Amino acid sequence: MTVIANHVAENVFGTLGAICWSVQLLPQVWKSWRRKDTAGLSSAMLLIWFLGGIWLGAYCVLKDLAIPLIVQPQCFCALSAIAYAQTLVYDKRKSTTYAVSVTAIAFLFAGGLEAAWIFGARAAEARGSNGVTTAAGVLSAVLIAAGLLPQLYEVYKYKAVIGVSLVFLGVDAIGGVFSTLSLVFSAGEFDTLACCSYAIVVLFELLIFALYFLLNPSHLRRMEARRLSDEEALAGVTINSTSAMSEITKPEEGLKRGRSITVRGPEMGMGWMDEAVSAVEVPEVKRPTSAERRDESAERRRMNRLEKVELQ
Template sequence: MPVNPVAENVLGTIGLIIWTVQIIPQIYKSWAERSTEGLSPWLVLLWGISEGMLGAYTVLRSINVPLILQPHLFGALALVSWGQCQYYGGQRSAWRASLMALGAMLLIGGAEAGIVFAVRPAYNAGSAAGERGVQFLGLFSSVLFVLGLLPQYVEVWRRREVVGISILFMTCDMLGGMFSDLSLVFKSEFDVIAGMSYTLVIVCPTIFTSPAVLR
């Protein structure tokens, strides 16, 4: 596939838009129903942490602006959803749930900034340690993403149906991963680790949109 910066950024921007708005249906669903029953708080919390690691990876790799913005925006909204889980499911006050969500954002954001400043000198110098550090961030993000799905899979298996999950949310999640993958295709060098992360986003949530569980 020929290098095409315009296609790379256009596809990345489409993925950015989809991933920015994708979790809004889930946030709205929880708010409208005044309930997060069936939605695992571990799913959105681990996804929020995962996006912090992926954010550090994309910044260090300088992938492209849309793909750098993606994990930061999605991670923040995932933590908003986690705050809803604390409020509706955890029976915490609105103030406490809001402070918990904000505190998680600041903690993850601070950790990401610290990681970037710590790893960047070695990575820019071309050292093997710096390269391994950046690779670890990308792989660790993928591991956290999958781990976040496990308690939700258990919840679906226990109920034998999808409850509390916005199917529009999961559908947009997969579309965002697809456009992000396509964006990487038009780079001068395909980023395998980032591509793996986006492919996992496409493949893993399919259980939530499967006809077998939509009953």
Template sequence: MIVNAVAENVLGTLGTICWTIQLIPQIWKSWRTKDVEGLSGSFVFMWGMAGVTLGVYNITQDLNIPLIAQPELFSFLALVSWGQCQYYGKHQSRTRALLTTIGVMLIFGGLQAGIVFAIRPVVHRGNNRPVQFFGILSAILISLALLPQYWEIFKHKEVIGISITFMIIDLLGGVFSVLSLVFKEKFDILAAISYTMAVVSAKGQVGLVGHLLTR
């Protein structure tokens, strides 16, 4: 394996940039149309949860700084999108939707900080099982999050409510992130699985959009 710290950080930074801005087109689309029909609230909420568990993993594994920042930004934007689902989709009041979203963010942030604080001493003693659990959990959450979104597509018989720009940027973010791990001294298989599942998610939905547009 070729170890290259510059390539690792450049690719990790590109992945972070993509995953920082990826949900902005989706958030913009939901705000502009004042409608989230076709976008599963469970999908973006579970992505928010996956960002927390992946954040625990990346922090305790001492990955490069861009990859440590990545899941935090990923989770934040996913929860913003989830808040829009509460406001536009479930017709909660603006104040209630805002307070609920902020409350969930604070709970997730506190939970992540507490878990990192609790398992770091264990990891430093050479026991990697707890951190591996969170790496596996993030991959599972990212995978399971696909189910409610694909159900929305099946239910409507079309891809609506999803920004294609969001999906393309998400796809690129996952690819850059996986490539950044290739240049790390030790390839992190669990982080790679989590990022690959995000790529599979985006590729599947982009493919569906392309299929529907060419029918």
């Protein structure tokens, strides 16, 4: 009776974990598509997760884990490839055709590598060696855990957690907890490698959650201060003309000082302005070089990305 109860718990938690880990990247894909920008989301993390999903899928098949745990890595691998394709379009400015082609090739590569690894491992097991199977489990655990390191670097670079869907992180962490519980209630031998793979992901994602609440408020204050500074910098010479009484006594001095001038009353005429403008020496405008224009364009794109922070 205990074995049956454990088997039921294993499948229930395994199913819940598989559902979460099969769809956890969908909120991220949706957010990137809606914003048309992936600034702050690490493409390296998605690529490493794609590779880790290949070996995790092979390992789950070789260890004959619960069916939901076998299905989950396949969905995880596919969504990682799709999310990576979005970074090619929105961040690296590649064409949609290029991104779709890369994704299709990645799917073929993943399927071929996983199948080859499974057949190779089973052939090795037939000769009494479990090294290939163990290697798949180690590679998947290392890659999935290491994949979050580039995302932590993105947090360090922007001094905030931006571009990453908090819904994605939450679903991913919950999926890791359910998958770990599925292993705990397994009637067979406890799988330490799979458990480490799930637990490390949960810990890293809890760290990113903590950094979000620690860093993002100050980041928003910096962005607001920068916006106000830009508005002040745009303030220039303004000339307001109305039909009220004249209030200017020496408009020429106002122009020379570069201050705001208010002209009230058509009776003032505009002859004095022609004389004042002609007396001001206009400096020669230096045309920026192509390198300077490229640097300015890159900086403008970087700052625009920072301004697209969205609180979840």
